[in-house]
Amino acid sequence: MKARWLLLMSVLGLTLATPVYAATPVFTEHTIGSQFTEAHSVYAIDVDGDTDVDIVGAAWGDNEIAWWENDGSQNFTKHTIDADFKKAGSVHAIDVDGDTDVDIVGAAWGDNEIAWWENDGTQSFTKHTIDADFKQALSVYAIDVDADTDVDILGAAEGDDEIAWWENHGSQNFTKHVIDATFKKARSVYAIDVEPDGDIDVLGAAKDDNEIAWWENDGGQNFTKHTIATSFNEAQSVYSTDVDGDGDVDVLGASHGQDEIALFENSGHTTAIELVSFSAGRGPEHLSEPGLNSPWSIAMLSGLSVACLGGLVAWRRKGFAG
Numbered sequence: 001m002k003a004r005w006l007l008l009m010s011v012l013g014l015t016l017a018t019p020v021y022a023a024t025p026v027f028t029e030h031t032i033g034s035q036f037t038e039a040h041s042v043y044a045i046d047v048d049g050d051t052d053v054d055i056v057g058a059a060w061g062d063n064e065i066a067w068w069e070n071d072g073s074q075n076f077t078k079h080t081i082d083a084d085f086k087k088a089g090s091v092h093a094i095d096v097d098g099d100t101d102v103d104i105v106g107a108a109w110g111d112n113e114i115a116w117w118e119n120d121g122t123q124s125f126t127k128h129t130i131d132a133d134f135k136q137a138l139s140v141y142a143i144d145v146d147a148d149t150d151v152d153i154l155g156a157a158e159g160d161d162e163i164a165w166w167e168n169h170g171s172q173n174f175t176k177h178v179i180d181a182t183f184k185k186a187r188s189v190y191a192i193d194v195e196p197d198g199d200i201d202v203l204g205a206a207k208d209d210n211e212i213a214w215w216e217n218d219g220g221q222n223f224t225k226h227t228i229a230t231s232f233n234e235a236q237s238v239y240s241t242d243v244d245g246d247g248d249v250d251v252l253g254a255s256h257g258q259d260e261i262a263l264f265e266n267s268g269h270t271t272a273i274e275l276v277s278f279s280a281g282r283g284p285e286h287l288s289e290p291g292l293n294s295p296w297s298i299a300m301l302s303g304l305s306v307a308c309l310g311g312l313v314a315w316r317r318k319g320f321a322g
């Protein structure tokens with residue numbers, strides 16, 4: 001059996017590294033917020049600037065954006081930011097207006113809205129609508145897209161099949177720019193310098209196109225689409241970071257339709273590989289309930305390229321022209 005696995009991995013072009021038996025992280029669940037109906041999105045950042053990390057969340061069913069204040073010992077107190085943000089699907093937090101406190105951005109599917117809540121410095125938040133006609137807004141992210149030092153906003157609209165960004169003119173007056181209007185049932189957006197060439201590029205996931213894609217910024221915010229995956233069934237979510245520590249950013253995706261979390265490795269503009277979970281002695285097994293306790297995520301968290309942590313984790317090649 002071992003020989004077959006070695007053969008398989010050899011066929012797949014793998015190098016079987018010596019297993020690294022690093023300390024295995026053990027995760028213990030602590031409930032932060034309960035009865036947060038149809039909790040849909042979460043992010044962590046020091047909201048109140050007291051050096052501990054707080055939590056922000058969006059609840060689809062409660063139409064709510066909230067944050068949980070950390071007392072420094074991970075005892076959390078909930079504060080509602082907005083309780084009338086219909087089908088709140090996504091939340092992110094960053095200092096939008098550059099006054100050093102952390103503000104909140106959100107997407108409301110039911111209100112077709114992208115909004116931000118301004119922090120007055122004492123965590124009293126005032127809502128500002130950025131766009132109220134972004135149909136079935138499902139994802140939001142914020143970063144300085146055009147490198148003019150102010151924070152811009154990105155969104156994905158399922159109803160408009162659209163990935164867009166809103167340019168901040170420096171005083172939180174925003175102008176919308178469409179990046180792609182034919183990205184069917186766009187569900188997720190993220191932005192990072194993919195190549196990297198110093199400018200911010202954009203990533204998206206489209207449910208009906210079964211697609212993960214990125215749009216290359218030419219430095220003047222003219223975006224050219226590059227497809228990463230087109231048969232990633234009901235692509236739901238996209239994220240990007242340097243998973244394997246080789247200096248370039250890789251792409252992570254969640255596929256609703258094939259019950260899969262995948263890694264698209266950026267291997268120097270040539271190919272990428274999709275990570276699937278294998279159980280020792282059995283065939284490839286997609287992770288139906290990927291979670292932090294899976295050997296796979298442990299491998300990613302540990303930065304291991306190949307790991308044997310409760311199961312065998314192997315790489316499968318997947319085309320990705322970087």
Ligand SMILES: [Ca+2]
Binds near residue numbers: 048049050053070
């Ligand atoms: Ca804090």
Ligand SMILES: [Ca+2]
Binds near residue numbers: 094098100101102119
């Ligand atoms: Ca601020």
Ligand SMILES: [Ca+2]
Binds near residue numbers: 145147149150
């Ligand atoms: Ca900017």
Ligand SMILES: [Ca+2]
Binds near residue numbers: 192
């Ligand atoms: Ca770039």
